[in-house]
Amino acid sequence: MRMRLKLKTVFVLYFTVSLLGLIYALMQLGQRCDCRGHDMSKDQQISQLRGELQKLQEHIKTSELAKKTDVPRIYVITPTYARLVQKAELTRLSHTFLHVPHLHWIMVEDAPQPTLLVTDFLAASGLTYTHLHQLTPKDRKLQEGDPSWLKPRGAEQRNEGLRWLREMGAAAEGKEAAALEEAVVYFADDDNTYSLQLFEEMRYTYRVSVWPVGLVGGMKFERPVVEDGKVVRFHTGWRPNRPFPMDMAGFAVSLRFILTTPQARFDGDAQMGFLESSFLQHLVTMDDLEPKADLCTKVLVWHTRTEKPKMKREDALQKQGLGSDPDVEV
Amino acid sequence: MRMRLKLKTVFVLYFTVSLLGLIYALMQLGQRCDCRGHDMSKDQQISQLRGELQKLQEHIKTSELAKKTDVPRIYVITPTYARLVQKAELTRLSHTFLHVPHLHWIMVEDAPQPTLLVTDFLAASGLTYTHLHQLTPKDRKLQEGDPSWLKPRGAEQRNEGLRWLREMGAAAEGKEAAALEEAVVYFADDDNTYSLQLFEEMRYTYRVSVWPVGLVGGMKFERPVVEDGKVVRFHTGWRPNRPFPMDMAGFAVSLRFILTTPQARFDGDAQMGFLESSFLQHLVTMDDLEPKADLCTKVLVWHTRTEKPKMKREDALQKQGLGSDPDVEV
DSSP: OHHHHHHHHHHHHHHHHHHHHHHHHHHHTTSSOOOHHHHHHHHHHHHHHHHHHHHHHHHHHHTTOOOOOSSOOEEEEEEEOOOTTHHHHHHHHHHHHTTSTTEEEEEEESSSSOOHHHHHHHHHHOSEEEEEEOOOOGGGSOOTTOOTTSSOSSHHHHHHHHHHHHHHHHHOOHHHHHHHHTOEEEEOOTTSEEOHHHHHHHHSOSSEEEOOEESOTTSSEEEEEEETTEEEEEEOSSOTTSSSOOOGGGEEEEHHHHHTOTTOOOOTTOOTTOHHHHHHTTTOOGGGOEEOHHHHTSOOEEOOOBOOOOOHHHHHHHHTTOOOOTTSOO | OHHHHHHHHHHHHHHHHHHHHHHHHHHHTTSSOOOHHHHHHHHHHHHHHHHHHHHHHHHHHHTTOOOOOSSOOEEEEEEEOOOTTHHHHHHHHHHHHTTSTTEEEEEEESSSSOOHHHHHHHHHHOSEEEEEEOOOOGGGSOOTTOOTTSSOSSHHHHHHHHHHHHHHHHHOOHHHHHHHHTOEEEEOOTTSEEOHHHHHHHHSOSSEEEOOEESOTTSSEEEEEEETTEEEEEEOSSOTTSSSOOOGGGEEEEHHHHHTOTTOOOOTTOOTTOHHHHHHTTTOOGGGOEEOHHHHTSOOEEOOOBOOOOOHHHHHHHHTTOOOOTTSOO
16 A cells, blocks of 8 residues: 555656646647747847948949959059149049059159159059159140140150060969959040049950040040941041041050050150050050940040130239148148 | 545546646746847847948948938038030039038029929939039029129028028927037038038037138138137138128128028129128128138148030031030930
């Protein structure tokens, strides 16, 4: 009897404990693991992080400000010379270039040595750059009062940029050499105006790509005329039969092509309007030109010119010893 | 015996089942929930997302391109008018503004209605903007051939910008009203050149902040002259005794101050050189001016002017029916 009682107690106890266990176990069935509370906060975190990521990505995409390096590099050769508006021009040009992914600025001063103004400017610009200088010989230089079309400007500086590219190209190895293979070269004067779209148009250039240029040559725009995807002639207001009646701002050349055509350079003695042709005729025929900017129907670069500021009052005040402080950089 | 056997079988079966339940229940103890496998992948996701976020944030920070909104907002009022170089000017100006955190562009066209060119341009600019228009009455407008100094330009458009600001200010509530309290207003013409530093100088303006302007008024620069941290006179080439002998590009005004001084506006009939004074004299005296740009020793903005392009060849070609395609926007 005592034995049976004990067994009964044990059984009841055991029954109770195991029943609780069973109930608990049954509760677990069908929901492998109750991670819901846990999950909720993590899911919230993930969705919040995803939202933040998306916002940032959109921000970067819309502001087109990514310094992407997985796209062909653009080498921009800019001849520049000391003048009152130089720093202003370089400033706004740099603001444009800062938006262009993978751009390398080759600045070539027309000076016997690098100037402090351009050196300091480039260092503070936030851009990737190479700073060169090449003085134009006196007999090739425009003199005060000469009309701007009398002699081509910037030929020596562009050639110096090309020399640097070829020297660098010859020294490049491995990955860097491969990167140069797909790079493109553009000649961008420091007074023109460039849209950001322009750089994406030129980025993939097989040999020489071309597009319209606004406000050039006494015209609303000049442009290559495209028929069936090919350039067949040029819309220009002057001597359309020049080999390449195009402005410097209207074409880009693949670096590979420049490296394999060492004779291609600008002729500083070229006749007015023939400087571009002197370079391009080493490289291509009209048939080879690659039309960009919606088959040359969009104006994405403008040949703007900045007025030379008048200094009449400055001169008058300087004679009285009251001129602007020469230590202040303008 | 059969009864006992049945009971025993039931007991053994029950014992087995409930033991399994108990074991399962015991396995659950001490680890409230086995979310580890679950957690691992979510934790990985979170840490991966965090990594991506950090990379993007650093990218944005280092490229200085953040549209920070935790700094006072800058409202820039730009009068503009249709001309050949308009799109080019707006293009490079927008490239500068895209680098400036928390900038709101108020574009005011001198036109009877918004033009398609400016509307499309703004929509594609990537900037925060308000597009207004205000036609200058004919008798106040410069006529073809008039010298640019004959009549002040842009007075009506700047006043329209001020009107919009005051209307918005009156309607603002809560957080937005608080944000407006610390905002600043700048009048930026579309042909000038602005450094990025300029905007950080003006961002914290209590009433009216001032700085030098390069290449203006026939001078290398004009500037307020500062002694003991106060503006005491102006370096200018012409009528230094005007109330405020400063260019439009040389000052910014706190929005709070503009909202509380509704009488401050530009006088379109002001004498040449007195347009800035006509506005500022409602707001401050020379003593109140806040000198910026290292006590007005740095030139951070340039009064550049763009040449009007000659259209001689275009005109000649148009007479022959060979002009540039009018459907191409320049």
